[in-house]
Amino acid sequence: MAKVELKNIEKIYEGNVRAVSNANVVIEDREFVVFVGPSGCGKSTTLRMIAGLEEISSGDLMIDEVLVNNLPPKDRNIAMVFQNYALYPHMSVYENMAFGLRIRKIPNDEIDRRVQDAARILSIQEYLRRKPRALSGGQRQRVAVGRAIVRNPKVFLFDEPLSNLDAKLRVQMRTEIAKLHNRLNATMIYVTHDQVEAMTMGDKIVVMKDGLIQQIGSPLLLYDHPCNRFVAGFIGSPPMNFLEGRLREEDGSLLVEGEGFKFVTADIHRDDLGKAPSPNVIVGIRPEHLRIAGSEEGESILNAHITVIEELGAEAHMYMSRRADDTENLISRVEQRHDYHIGESARFIPDMEHVRYFDADSGRALLGVIGPIRMSSRRSALSQDE
Template sequence: MRMAQVVLENVTKVYENKVVAVKNANLVVEDKEFVVLLGPSGCGKTTTLRMIAGLEEITDGKIYIDGKVVNDVEPKDRDIAMVFQNYALYPHMTVYENMAFGLKLRKYPKDEIDRRVREAAKILGIENLLDRKPRQLSGGQRQRVAVGRAIVRNPKVFLFDEPLSNLDAKLRVQMRSELKKLHHRLQATIIYVTHDQVEAMTMADKIVVMKDGEIQQIGTPHEIYNSPANVFVAGFIGSPPMNFVNARVVRGEGGLWIQASGFKVKVPKEFEDKLANYIDKEIIFGIRPEDIYDKLFALAPSPENTITGVVDVVEPLGSETILHVKVGDDLIVASVNPRTQAKEEQKIDLVLDMTRMHAFDKETEKAII
């Protein structure tokens, strides 16, 4: 399998109406890496993918595939294969013909085409579908055919544009793990676009978070989740999303404290240096719902990390219960033990795991902790 590194160097895309779709994107996708471009719709991720494919012209910057600049190389000569959201299968052709079509155009010998199609069909478990037409297939089967059509090409780079968004939830989960297995099996370089953070977290070696045409952060799923670069990344990754509270850093008994409208909690010693420049200043305090516990089930409750509020909404999900709790002027969302006795309109004590706290600069929204 010939695979390749993809490099974007200050890549910018400006449309004729002066709309900047992508701004100064710099990215290195290593050989055999599974990289996910993640962000809300309109953030520039699909435009970035289409520029790599050669389907969109680049306004500025350079794209390298396998060390060569491909700005002026035709899509068909870039040695990439793209799988679209709508699968783009030819309705009048059988599955076999759909998969073989690209190789026929490239004048491959018949037996070579047959070998490649059957091999790809075997990898994807669709050998028994080769004589069917697309309309006789389920969404998941069509998805496999579209992937198969890309595999037979044996390209340097696979590009996936939201390939699972048309599938139902259960099938999406199944296809996620299949695509991950496929990546290991093919040892392929894959660039994958999605707005679904769960897809990104479960599949990627590296996630590229985008917003308004700009890359916000590049990192492993672990890094993006645990050390988000700014408020946008912190709020986009994680479900339910991180709680953000306007607060002040104040000096108090035994060190620094976070003072919000309805609570005050102590900053762990290890974070005090980072907050030294923010004493008596406003910050955005962040804490994830899963780092907040119902006091009755908390391992280390102390007055320093306990806040009290009134339960607004209780959402039992089976494996956890989501509580929306009014604390001062803020609504705090906590993901707590499902055995909680919390009831709407009742008081509750919540314990914050302050070793998992985040803090962001109020002006720049960049991470301090």
């Protein structure tokens, strides 16, 4: 297995179109790293550069401390699983899996052993003689994974492998790939636009946007400490709520207030917020950190009216808006049973220790950020306000 290092990797297409800028990632041996981001963010291009299918414009790509920039895919000892399976339609499942080994002139008995082993792991022994067209989507994807396994590569690359499967099969295959990682103990790099896949599968997540890496970290680190508003909004489902507000000091407390809300910031956040470059901030609250106040009184209250209630049994997603025209969708994840109805006004209390703050201009996180993108010098918001 192998360690993969991307050092200042860039991809610039004709016409000076930057697909990937200055990517620096270290993927440790046996790590499962997920590149996630919206369409066009450069995640697949990065994966293809690692595979050798795309030329690297600048920077160094190291696999096991060896510079591989100019090596063709076949010499990088990688295997890749594609979104559209990319099975050879004229070959049987067995031949599809054996093809890469035949090209490498591996003896037939060794090929047979490896194919049978992989087929057993993936439970596809009974399909070995079939052609890909006689298989379902899920079975085809297993064969595609099997084709990668038999090669026994240093690095497995997955390019949105579950995108073409239906929701149920996707969840099943997600678990199977995670199990496979545990079983093979291999270095795996996985690309997806689905943040749920990223959160559930990755040891480490790389969030990308517009060709730039936004943040690298464990799933929970990204969830709890997003480095900017984009990461905060992209990771998590239902997504984080964002409220525009302004910091203000009153009676020794640091308040943040805006349309329909007035919160007293938590003591643990005071130091960081005191260094904010501007008093104008975006307040980020995860839906599970926003509960119905009921008759409870609190220092921090958000007033809104309910627009939609999604009952999921164990919990309910309550959509609300502070404005009469319902143009916003704030969400509260309510675990307790309730008797609220659409159109009713309600008061919500945020869990202030879990509230995140972002600079209104740059979108950068104002609380201690853990990740590759650090905030530049911050000026005191309060001193600027004076």
